[in-house]
Amino acid sequence: MAQATRTFWTQAEALEFIMKRQKNNNSGEILYLFSFESQPEGKRRYQVADIDVFIHEYYQLPANQRHTYEIIIDKKPSKLYFDLEYDISANPKINGPRLTTNFIQFVLNFMRKRSDDLDYSIKDVLILDSTSTKKFSRHLIFQTKDPFLDNIAVGKFVNLILEDIHGCLINHQCQTVINSLTSQIQSNFDSLVFAKNLLSSLESHLLRFEQCNCIDDYTQLKFKDMIEFIVNKSDGSGITWFCDMGVYTKNRAFRLLRSSKFDKQECFTVAPENQWKPILRRVRPSSTEPNETERQTFMASLVYFNKPIRRFIHVDDENLTAIQTINSRVQRSNQSSYITEDVRKMSLDYPELINFMTNIARDKKDNGSGIRISRLYKVKEIQNDFRWVIHFMYVGDYKYCENIKRHHKQNNIYFIVDMRKGTYRQKCHDPDCKTFQGIEQSLPKHVTPWLMILDDEWENQTS
Known part of the structure; x- marks a missing residue:
């Protein structure tokens, strides 16, 4: 084990050592890479270590010498972290712990929407705190059963989360919000899915929610609480996301539990609102060694996923450029198969269809006390030589299923549009209705302009 621990003065040398050792070692050895700040100007040294060796040495360091970071190695399996x-x-008006809990709630709901395999709770999130008198600071490390391919994939996933926050805010319309609209509000649907672009299209909308007390039907968060996910910069130059998007780069340094920055006193500790707990098996009596609780907490705080891997959490990354015209979409039809899941890109390609399908998932409540309404949160287009369909997914109150002739209590519904036929039918996520397909209905002619320009050969093809 001692041979697995070695110190370097450059990161490149340390990474090369890891690569060579793992290439020549067939025992499945897991090596971590850590960096140590040793000077105020940021001079660092790097240690490649077996984790047991590292923990033994790390917990013997005096607190004023622990300025240590995990290097999130490129192309290594990664946990979800923030x-x-x-x-x-x-x-001054933001309550940091409350905002952190709200943010976690939104992320957990987003994960559940994407997959039943991503059904987690706040008890699966380790929350670390390094708040000072000047800056509120938290690290979140999700203890999922499966990892992401690497931390670059994690960054793409976080962008999707921010895009969903953007969609919640930009699409919400209540009387209070409508009355506060001004001529300055614009929609930047041609923006790429990056955090800064999302912010630029949101900035003029934020004041709309000051008097809005509406609650998002899926996350159960108030919209005016969601806008706190966007915070003011320290220098007063504008706004930024509550979550730092700069931590998803290759070989990123991420400060460790119990460590502080070189010139600071605040080290990361378990936050007061943390609900994640280790599984206690035994306690080590030595005062110089971490006990089992401390060791499990330290391991949970690491971003590198070192458990057996069943599969990876999938991140859709088609990165397709939005097609501006129906003609260009038709010209692409026979080139290749593709799938895209971007509501904003679809809004460019099929604005009439998006508007129609957005408004279809709503009706009057049975008791006449209002309107059941659902939010369109995901549009998935699938096109190849045999299929050209779009799935419209919703969350909210409208859950009417044609199979049971009433609204489901929990599971949401969705619609499938057959683009070649210009029709749509209802389906739902309830296990008892899994094989059911609703009555096929024709879309209005003004919603299907693409049907007028399809050539005869394509129009006459059958599945």
């Missing part, structure tokens, strides 16, 4: 922070003086 770096949450904001300047306290620039955001």
